Amino acid sequence: MRCRFCDSNLDDPALDNVFVDLGSAPPSNAFVSSKALSEPEVHLPLKVRTCPQCLLVQVDEIQSHTELFAPDYVYYSSYSRSWLEHAERFVSLAASRLQLDCNSLVVEVASNDGYLLQHVLTRGIPCVGIEPTTGTAHVAQGKGIDTEIEFFGLDFSRDFVIRRRQADLVIANNVLAHVPDLNDFVAGLAQLLAPEGSITVEFPHLLQLVSKCQFDTIYHEHFSYFSLHVVRTVFAAHGLRIWDVEALSTHGGSLRIWAAHEAGAQVETAAVARTLSEEADAGMLKMDYYRGFQAKADHTKNELLRFLLQQNGNGRKVVGYGAAAKGNTLLNYAGVRPDLLAYVADASPYKQGRYLPGSRIPVVAEDHLRANRPEFVLILPWNLLDEIVMQLSYVREWGGQFVIAVPKLTVQ
Template identity: 45%
Template sequence: MTRCRLCGSATLASVVDLGATPPCESFLAADQLDEPEPAYPLHLRVCTDCWLAQIPPLITPEETFKEYAYFSSYSTSWVEHARTFVTDAVQRLALGPDAFVVEVASNDGYLLRHVVDRGIRCLGIEPSVNVGATAREAGVPTLTEFLSPDTGSAVRAEHGPADLVVANNVYAHIPDVVGFTQGLRALVADDGWVSIEVQHLLTLIEENQYDTIYHEHFQYYTVAAAIRALASGGLALVDVELLPTHGGSVRLWARPAEVAGEPSGQVADVLAREKAAGLQELSGYTEFSARVAKVRRDLLQFLIEAAERGETVVGYGAPGKGNTLLNHCGIRPDLLAYTVDRNPYKHGRFTPGTRIPILPPEQIAADKPDYVLVLPWNLRAELVEQLSYVGDWGGRLVFPIPELSIVEVKA
């Protein structure tokens, strides 16, 4: 990487180098285990001009998202998060029966199904053929496309301008930040709203959340960097909310620049927090790599000592972030016998790079392991409740991020 993809600057500073890993959602079928896997550098850098953190665009969205293994509806808490958002957005924006809502990267309809239930006209724009088909089967109108300025203009011409455009957990997933933002502007009405949720770089740094760095995430936003990104497409930030999702996210409320007006006091407050954390100068990034190395050492030490004691450790979940962690730590089936996942699409497959088997969740109760390593640590409250049965035989849960934590659970 030689230049920032947002502002074009050549002054990019290293934040953390995680080596080379396969794409995190490239799960392997059994007949692929004797085949080579491509691996790509995973090196996070930050632009010292606009402070957008980013990795090189070594894979394309087309390679990742045409056939996708992630279905949002398998997370109970995420579906509830979406339902709450729709309820609040309808009230906040006074969306009536004549409104039109578009979600970009709408996945399997986890959010828009709540819009459909309210009788509000909507459309999902989802590039993944398989998950988009699932959304349509659930009654959510879905267009199989990537968002670009041309796509946005075509949707607007056919369906009219959107009163609300939602883009949850996709603003990090596109290497063409400017073109994508222009697509959002093409979709939204001249007096409409855009709501974007994206992981907050502030919490990523503060909480050692380095496993959320993977090849699907091309950039990582502070609010300061997001303001600049939005402006590149003619949008202006109006308000911001701090959310607990994904370990710490921001919801950006934006409007066309012509009608946006002054940003809320909350925007100024978050900008001040980012500045106090040093994220608009190199000092805020210099210690991150050392803290990442400690997470790796602590987890490996735990797994090695458990193996030497003859104790069994299995995993729960096969999220993209888990594959960054497993590959960075060099964890193989000798230390983690298998992991389980609620998504049947992943059953019988193997994690990329580390080749750990993925089984149905019922395998945990059948085997009664001593420890369950929870890879989607961001769902901690939900999963401590779901996995409480592990306590029936004295098993314990292990959370690797932000620091190693072993939790006793009771049914």
């Protein structure tokens, strides 16, 4: 295995660079149809390493990204109310801050089902989505959003600029981690960007992942895990400069960076130096910071197993809510099966009627909760805890309680 950014060799055991080893599991969004239940699933190693040279935390690309993000990919952004509201707030901010109008061009990379660009469209700002998964792209097109179905990279970006033009704003939310060829992707962003344009990128902050033991956000579709230091280094290698950064609450703690060409006129804010200093003070510039995470992940896993076994022994039913990728990492690492978690309810019709990869736990509609009245509901997408607890408040009518496992087991 070689580093995705600097090409250093990462396989030498003497490097002591394993961040965490979560065993083997199927890709977290490879949901199983009822017809495929009798067929074997491909399990892939989920071992994460830290590059001693550039400090990029990463998994190997064991399965091609074209297989991981196939046409039947089941993640649709529009099924989270809080995520839609987050996108709308961002569009309002960006339109004002960058003075976007009918003469501007906004391009979103990994635009999914148009959850964000629909708000750009309603403002009369020209926009284009770039989305590789056919199902989500077709939903966006059905909303009237100009969407090209393709994986993004430097070659695509060059062709796009010839056919259309460079963008005043390039958006890449929660896609940087999904990129196997990091240098090609960032070079594509630079190629797509107009001389005085801006790029905004949102990604889960590695500092939060470590401090809050968010190991369940690690899965095969996430090739890399980022600090601001590493992202700044990667962007600088392609002539891009980060001029602002915001701390966000999304996905358990994310960063939103604002970047421009090196020669761009944008003035760097104090937030950049402040965030870099915060990371340095936490120890993120030293390899020791990335050791010891395995024990934290194991403790969280064991807490969940003890809880599930205890409730099972007492005859109390525990079910799940939210068939999220992070939930699949957690359940597969803990070895949870339908005997301990009867089913997982989810709002997305694209997941209902299928089975979670690896654990083979059935995914059902929310109305199963009212019919079965479970004693506990394990909320797997803990980053949406408040939204889901409000949505499922009726569970308390029969004395039901909510549970999260990350960062530590909590019952409420």
